[in-house]
Every structure is written in C-alpha cells, then in structure tokens.
Amino acid sequence: MNHKILEILEFDKVKKLLENLLLTEQGLEEVRQLSPMVDIDRIQQAFDESRDMADLFVHYPHFTLATTQEIGPAMRRLELEADLNILELLAVKRILTISKELADFYANLENVSLRQLDKLFEKIETFPSLQGTLMAVNEGGFLEDFASEALLKIRRKIQEAEVQVRQVMQDLLKAKADMLSDSILASRNGRNVLPVKNTFRNRISGVVHDISASGSTVYIEPRAVVALNEEISHLRAEERHEIARILREISSLLHPHTAIIRNNAWVIGHLDLVRAKHLFARDYEAVVPTLSDQQDIALLNVRHPLLTKPVANDLTFGSDLTTIVMTGPNTGGKTILLKTLGLTHLMAQSGLPILADKGSRVAVFKEIFADIGDEQSIEQSLSTFSSHMTHIVDIMRQADEETLVLFDELGAGTDPQEGASLAMAILDDLRLRGIKTMATTHYPELKAYGIETPHVENASMEFDTDSLRPTYRFMQGVPGRSNAFEIARRLGLADVVIKAAQEWTDSDSDVNRVIERLEKQTLESRKRLDHIRDVEQENLKMNRALRKLFDELTRERENELNKARLEAQEIVDMAMAESEDILKNLHDQATLKPHQIIEAKSQLKKLAPDLVDLSKNKVLKKAKAERAAKVGEEILVTAYGQRGILTNQLKDGRWEAQVGLIKMTLKRDEFGLVKAEKEGQPQKKQIHTVKRANVKGPKARLDLRGKRYEEAMQELDEFIDQALLNNMAQVDIVHGIGTGVIREAVTKYLRSNRNVKEFGYAPQNAGGSGCTIVTLK
Structure with missing residues (x-):
C-alpha cells in the first residue's frame, strides 16, 4: 500500500488511538509498524484473533497484561555474548514473569473456544530456573544480598565498618563539640567529615577535604576513621567486582535461550495489541467486518473514527457497481464520506475493527489511490488544476481491477464545460477497466452521466433548506442539488433577482424537479425504515413483557402445586408418625432383633402411597437451605424412612446418627430434618424421598x-x-x-x-x- 494514501487519510492518527490502549513497548512497536495487508488469509487471521479476545473478555472481563520494556537491544547484546546490566536484566525478568502468568492463565482457561489465540498461548515457553535466578535482581535496580555468598559477606563487612565509622564520629562530635561549627556530621567526597571551626583546625588531626565559602569552617576527616574509610572503599570495589561477576554469570545462563525469550516478548506484545483492538472496539462501538472476495462493500452505519460526533451512514458498493458519483453543495460532508470509505478499508486491511454495525462487509484492495485536497505546488510552479491532473495521471497509470480510486472535486480548477467533459472521460475509462471509483463533483453534467451510464450510480449529501444547514446524511441513488436559489431566498436576496436567475437555468429545471422528487422519495423511504425500526423495538419490548408475565404465571402455578404437595406430605408424615409409635410399643412389649424392627417399618411404609419426589422443588430446596442441621436434632433417613438422632458432624461435612440400635454415617442430602413439635399440636415431619428405582x-x-x-x-x-x-x-x-x-x-x-x-x-x-x-x- 502506497504511503501517500496513509498520509491523506490520516491513518497514523487512528494508530495513535490504539497506542493509548497499549501496555507493553513490544505492542507499541508493533502498532507503529502496522500497515494495510493484501493477503486475505492474514487479514482473516487478525479478525479471528479479535473475535477470540472478545470471547475471552466475556468470561474473563479483567484479563490484562503487565507493562514491559523493549528487550531487542538486550537480546542482540546477548547474541554477541556481552553482559547485561541490571536494568536490562529487569526487563528480561518482567518478560519471563508475564510469560509464566500467561501460560498459567491458558492452562486454567475454561468455557472459551479459541480460533487463533490458542496458537499464540502455546508458543509461550517458561523458564522456572531462570526466574529463580533473576529473583536476585531487585525491582529497585540492585542485586539482593543472596545473589552470592561472597556478595553477602562483603556487604556485611561494609555495614560493620560503617557502624564503626559512625560510632567514632559520634564520639568525636560529643568530645570536640566546642571546636565544631555544627553539631551534625557532614559529607565530602563520599567521606564522613567533621565541620571544624577554622581557629581549631590544628587541634584535630586528619585529612582536610573542603573549606566553606566564608573560610570559617574546615571539613576534616579525623585520622581515627581514615583507615576505616579506606577499608570501606576497598570493600566497595570488591562489591562492584562481585556484582559484575554475578551479572556475567546470569547473562551466560540467558544466552542459550535468547531466541525463545525474544519470541515470548513478541507474543506478549501481540496479545497486548489484540487486547487493545478489543478495547478500541468496545470504546468506539466498532465491529469486526466480514471479508468479501468479490469487491462487494456494504457498510452499515459507518462512521469516521477521527470525528468527535460523526454522523452514521449506510454505503453500499456492490460487486456489479463500478462508479459512484456524489454531487451536492460544499460543506455537505462529501469529502468526509469519501475519506470514511478509504480509511475504513485501510483499518480493515490492517486487521482493525471498523466503526460500523454488525453485518458490514469490506473488500480487499491491493492499492487505494486518492486525489483529495488542494494539491497546488508553489515549488514546481503548478496551478491547482495542473497539480491535480499530474496526480490523476499517476493514479490512472497504476490503477487496475484490484484497486480503489477516490476523487474529490474531479475536474475542478478549469473551465466548467471542459472540466465536466474531462471528468466524465476519466470516470468512463476507469469504469471500462472495472476499477472501483468514488468521485465528488459540482458539475451537473455528471448527474446525467450517472443516470444514463450502466454500473454507475448517483449519490448526494442531504441538505436541510429550512435551516440552511447540511445534515451530513448520505443519499445513495439520488443526485444532489446545489439549492442555491433556496439558500439565496432565505438569506434575503430579492425575488426579482432569483426569478431572473431561474430563467437563465430553465434548461435544467426538469432535471432539478426529478432530483427533487427522488430526494422526497428517499426521505420518505428513510422515514418508513425508521418507523419499521421503532416498531421492531416496540415488539421486542412487548415480547420481553409477555415473557415476564408468563414466567410469573408459571411461578405462581408452581407455588400452588407445592402447597398442595406439602399438605399431602404432611398427612403422610402424620401416618408415619403413628406407625412409629406402634412400632415403639411393639419393641417395648417384645424382644425383637433390630433388623426385624427395621423390616417391619419398611413393610408398614409400603402400605402408604408413593410420595412425590420433591428433590427438584425450588420451594423445598429453599426451605432446606434455610434450616441448618444441628447435633441432637431428630432426622428421617430418606432411603429407609427411619427416624434417628444426629450425634456428631465429621470434618468432611458428613453426619453421624443413631438410628435405633444402628449407628450410621450420612451425607446431608441423605436425611431430612423432622419439624419441631408445636405446643398443643401433633408432631409433623417433612420428608424428602427418592424414587425406589434409584436405591441400589x-x-x-x-x-x-x-x-x-x-x-x-x-x-x-x-x-x-x-x-x-x-x-x-x-x-x-x-x-x-x-x-x-x-x-x-x-x-x-x-x-x-x-x-x-x-x-x-x-x-x-x-x-x-x-x-x-x-x-x-
């Protein structure tokens, strides 16, 4: 794609919008190198990545990346077997850390089916051992003491020596206080010194490091700490040598993995770019369009991305349509729509979402050419017309069937009759060569050309004659009018003058009346379409309201059924309670074995009708959830219909219960709680049964x-x-x-x-x- 079109349509400004959404320097570099592609497979891959990221954000709306720095120079230094400094190691450490986080995120990814991003995640490699080694590099920009034993020993010696120096200096501050000009220590040339009055300079032996501007104070390093400071300086040198050795060792460990680390950095930057595309689509209400391989363009509610409040328009440029001629007055938005068409395709072919509605289609062009704006060249002594023609000649020489051509004010800057003829000749040449072209013009002759010529369509921008302002609404299929007479009349020009002007233009009156009727029909169609959309929205609201009423009715019906079931169940509970009393008396009167009693209870239970399975009942589930089991509560084992007492709750959540003479361990869903007995009323209990067919x-x-x-x-x-x-x-x-x-x-x-x-x-x-x-x- 030629660079001139990128400048004319301000593609770099669109990339600036993305730069504000990036977190990594790798992603920032990639977006700066971003340019339109002509390979349809690569464009589709970029679109699939954006769709993957949108799906990812549905389930993981807080997916993000940490900031990173560029590691390209550091990797080149490693390839040359040079040592990295601490800042470069910190940048590599950050890449390895984020790589591990992304690998873990992908390993735990659920409920998301990826089309393209899975290939990126799978390319990431982790290095736990290197991460462990780089833990010695602190984010503050220094090496930790545990980087090596030698470094730890050296730094301990430095600390001990510094403590001794401070102690000696503090003692001297107290002992020589009357000789000092200040009661605090000073520092000169990296050494701790005493601020001694000049009159006492010979009373304190040591090295003079500085004298104050007034000459009244002399900064002396006492002889008692000179040896200690020399030792500290020596230790500092050893520390620097050890740090250099550690950096050399870490660099040698990184050297074999340079290519993989570089690839990890690229993957992180690319994921950051895809994430920025999704955020851009969310913030600007952009979509990923469908690609057409037949130059079939359908832009629904397309908008210019660089305008603050752009007007949305529909633009259809079918495969059988070759040329669109757009006419109308100035400041009506023709040039903006022309740029919108070109910039939208630059964005789409760069893998970016476009500002349009779902269902939009874009074509893939090998080149986009445009002649827009004032091309006057003072240096080359060319007029506006000459400059435009020079550019148009270059375009026509290079254009073919796989290019899109945009002309603004085609044929302007010369005699109107000659300019109109030249414009029609240029458009017709491009039409016969099958080159997609969109052009704006003021020449009325081109309106007839658009009507009479096959594969050519007229278009215009709507103008409100009442307010004398453009609406910036695109009307495809309708040629534009200048509206000069209406505007002049509303601005106060005398009717006599306007009538005289109209007499001079009687030859075009029929055309203007046709255009006026077409405009009215277009506006009427647009109003009907808006009305249909409003009715559709009302139908959707009505559908949601009816669905809500249906759900409420269903819930009420279910509640009534639940009440009836609960009442029936309470009757069965009472019968079971009576059978319990009978069996209890039977047990007191005779010596029966425990399993014989249980068998008798099961036989009695068979006499009752099968209870309704309420395990799926929402009301009972809620009641069960609200009442928690406690030690000492009476229960009913659902599988056997036997009563018992909870004796203990185990750590795994299960319960121990005493059921007659039998000790049982039960899960919470294997028993129900018996209702507490009310004063003056027989005891009732709530039973949750399971189907007998399910009992193993x-x-x-x-x-x-x-x-x-x-x-x-x-x-x-x-x-x-x-x-x-x-x-x-x-x-x-x-x-x-x-x-x-x-x-x-x-x-x-x-x-x-x-x-x-x-x-x-x-x-x-x-x-x-x-x-x-x-x-x-």
Whole structure:
C-alpha cells in the first residue's frame, strides 16, 4: 500500500488511538509498524484473533497484561555474548514473569473456544530456573544480598565498618563539640567529615577535604576513621567486582535461550495489541467486518473514527457497481464520506475493527489511490488544476481491477464545460477497466452521466433548506442539488433577482424537479425504515413483557402445586408418625432383633402411597437451605424412612446418627430434618424421598484394599450398618495382607461391634488372611 494514501487519510492518527490502549513497548512497536495487508488469509487471521479476545473478555472481563520494556537491544547484546546490566536484566525478568502468568492463565482457561489465540498461548515457553535466578535482581535496580555468598559477606563487612565509622564520629562530635561549627556530621567526597571551626583546625588531626565559602569552617576527616574509610572503599570495589561477576554469570545462563525469550516478548506484545483492538472496539462501538472476495462493500452505519460526533451512514458498493458519483453543495460532508470509505478499508486491511454495525462487509484492495485536497505546488510552479491532473495521471497509470480510486472535486480548477467533459472521460475509462471509483463533483453534467451510464450510480449529501444547514446524511441513488436559489431566498436576496436567475437555468429545471422528487422519495423511504425500526423495538419490548408475565404465571402455578404437595406430605408424615409409635410399643412389649424392627417399618411404609419426589422443588430446596442441621436434632433417613438422632458432624461435612440400635454415617442430602413439635399440636415431619428405582441393592462384599486408615474405617462402619438394615446374615470384607494395618483395624472393629456374631479369615482358596468372613446376629 502506497504511503501517500496513509498520509491523506490520516491513518497514523487512528494508530495513535490504539497506542493509548497499549501496555507493553513490544505492542507499541508493533502498532507503529502496522500497515494495510493484501493477503486475505492474514487479514482473516487478525479478525479471528479479535473475535477470540472478545470471547475471552466475556468470561474473563479483567484479563490484562503487565507493562514491559523493549528487550531487542538486550537480546542482540546477548547474541554477541556481552553482559547485561541490571536494568536490562529487569526487563528480561518482567518478560519471563508475564510469560509464566500467561501460560498459567491458558492452562486454567475454561468455557472459551479459541480460533487463533490458542496458537499464540502455546508458543509461550517458561523458564522456572531462570526466574529463580533473576529473583536476585531487585525491582529497585540492585542485586539482593543472596545473589552470592561472597556478595553477602562483603556487604556485611561494609555495614560493620560503617557502624564503626559512625560510632567514632559520634564520639568525636560529643568530645570536640566546642571546636565544631555544627553539631551534625557532614559529607565530602563520599567521606564522613567533621565541620571544624577554622581557629581549631590544628587541634584535630586528619585529612582536610573542603573549606566553606566564608573560610570559617574546615571539613576534616579525623585520622581515627581514615583507615576505616579506606577499608570501606576497598570493600566497595570488591562489591562492584562481585556484582559484575554475578551479572556475567546470569547473562551466560540467558544466552542459550535468547531466541525463545525474544519470541515470548513478541507474543506478549501481540496479545497486548489484540487486547487493545478489543478495547478500541468496545470504546468506539466498532465491529469486526466480514471479508468479501468479490469487491462487494456494504457498510452499515459507518462512521469516521477521527470525528468527535460523526454522523452514521449506510454505503453500499456492490460487486456489479463500478462508479459512484456524489454531487451536492460544499460543506455537505462529501469529502468526509469519501475519506470514511478509504480509511475504513485501510483499518480493515490492517486487521482493525471498523466503526460500523454488525453485518458490514469490506473488500480487499491491493492499492487505494486518492486525489483529495488542494494539491497546488508553489515549488514546481503548478496551478491547482495542473497539480491535480499530474496526480490523476499517476493514479490512472497504476490503477487496475484490484484497486480503489477516490476523487474529490474531479475536474475542478478549469473551465466548467471542459472540466465536466474531462471528468466524465476519466470516470468512463476507469469504469471500462472495472476499477472501483468514488468521485465528488459540482458539475451537473455528471448527474446525467450517472443516470444514463450502466454500473454507475448517483449519490448526494442531504441538505436541510429550512435551516440552511447540511445534515451530513448520505443519499445513495439520488443526485444532489446545489439549492442555491433556496439558500439565496432565505438569506434575503430579492425575488426579482432569483426569478431572473431561474430563467437563465430553465434548461435544467426538469432535471432539478426529478432530483427533487427522488430526494422526497428517499426521505420518505428513510422515514418508513425508521418507523419499521421503532416498531421492531416496540415488539421486542412487548415480547420481553409477555415473557415476564408468563414466567410469573408459571411461578405462581408452581407455588400452588407445592402447597398442595406439602399438605399431602404432611398427612403422610402424620401416618408415619403413628406407625412409629406402634412400632415403639411393639419393641417395648417384645424382644425383637433390630433388623426385624427395621423390616417391619419398611413393610408398614409400603402400605402408604408413593410420595412425590420433591428433590427438584425450588420451594423445598429453599426451605432446606434455610434450616441448618444441628447435633441432637431428630432426622428421617430418606432411603429407609427411619427416624434417628444426629450425634456428631465429621470434618468432611458428613453426619453421624443413631438410628435405633444402628449407628450410621450420612451425607446431608441423605436425611431430612423432622419439624419441631408445636405446643398443643401433633408432631409433623417433612420428608424428602427418592424414587425406589434409584436405591441400589445391598452389597455382600466390601473391598478396602488401597484405602487410607480413616477412609477404610468409615466405609466399614457404613457397610455393616447397611448389611444390618438389609437383614444380611453374612458378609465378606476384603482388606488384603499388606502391612497388616487395615487387617488389624478391621479385626478390632468387628470385635467391638455387638451386632457381629462371629468372624474369621476366609479359606485359602477364597482369599485366606486377606479376607474376613463376618456372620451377623
């Protein structure tokens, strides 16, 4: 793409808008090098990256990057095996840190399907060892003491020597106070000195470093600290030497990974640029357009990005349309629309979002040429017309079917009749060569050319004759009028003069009347379109209101059904409570085994009708969530319909409960809380049942191999409880041999359980000492 078009359409100003949104110097450099592309695949890749970033922001709206510095010069120094300084190492450290953060972010990415950005994330490589080494480089611009043992020792010696110097100097301040001009220490040439009165300069031995401007004060380094200061200077030199050695060592570690670090920096900068594109689209209400491979342009509500309050316009430039001729008065916005068309395509071909609505299409041009503005050249002694023609000649020589040509005031600056003829000849030549062209002009002859010539269309900018101001609305298919007579009349020009002028232009009156009718039809069509859009919005609002009413009606119906279900359930609860009392009396009157009582309860429960499954009921879920379980509360085990008491809550959230003679471990969703008994009313309880088809059958074997001790004991306890509830006479417990810890724990548990009749190891062919057979009472 030629650089002249970038200057004419002010593409650099658009890039400035992006620069304000960037965080990294790598991204800043990339946007400065950004230019329109002609490869449709590369443009589509840039569009897909922008769509990926938009999807990313939906799920991760706070996605951001840290600021970075340019590391190109540092990488070149490394390639030459030179040592990096601390600031350069800090820049590399920041790149490695951000690389690790981005790699971790991508590893934990969920719910986002990427088209192109995944390739960028996968190119990032991390270096944990190098990051650990660079921890010695402090963000303040110095090396930490732990960078090496030698550096730590040197700095400790320096600190000790400085403490001694300060102590000696403080003692001298006190002892020689009457000889000093000030009671605080001074510093000269990097040394601590005493401000001694000139009259006492011979009373304090030492090195004179300075004398005050008045000559009344002499700055003396006492002899007592000269040796210490010399030692500190020597240690400082050793410190500098050690720092240089450490920097050389770190640089040598970075040298083999120069190419990868450089690539990481580029990926970070590119991600920053894609992020800036998304922020630009969000702030300016821009979109990623669709690419057309047939030069089919459809810009919906397109706007110029550099205007403060741009007017949106629709511009259609179909594949069968070659030329658009735009006429009308000055200051109507013709040039702005011309620039908008060109700049929009420069942005799109650079992979940037365009200021338009969704559904917009853009073409891909190898070159865009424009002749816009005053091209008068004083240096070359060329007039405006000559300068324009020189430029137009160059354009026509270079233009082909894959270019877009923009002409502003084509044929201006010369005799109107000759200029109009020349303009039509130029446009017709471009039309016959199939070159997309958009031109603005004042010549009325071009209006007839636009009407009579195939593949050519007229256009104009709307002008409000009532307010005498342009509306900047684009009217495609309608040639423009100068509106000179209407404007002159409203400005106070005499009617006699206006009528005389109209008599001179009778030959064009028919054309003007046709144009006027076309303008009215266009305005009427636009009003109808606006009305259709308003009706569409009202329909959407009505649809949302009806949907809201339907949802409310559905909720009310569900609430009423829930009330009926709760009432029915309370009746069943009362019946179950009565059966509990009967069974309790039965238990008091006769000595029955626990599993016989449980079996009797299950048989009684079968006599009641199946309860409704309320596990999905929103009202019951809310009630359940509001009431928390507590130790000592009465519960109902949902799987067996048995009552019990909560005795303890385990650390993993489960509960221990005593159900008759059986101790059970339950999850919170495996039991319901029994309602508290009100004064003077029979006790009621709330039951949450599960479908019987979902309850799994009892198991006669438990496998504890590979389990941890606590987990094994918990599963064993639950297994024995389930076996007792299901009236099982014998079960097998597979614990393996291993270290014997689980086997001993199983033996201890079975020995202490009163419901176990006897137990022993299985026969050798059935597992031997790795399996225990248990007989229950």
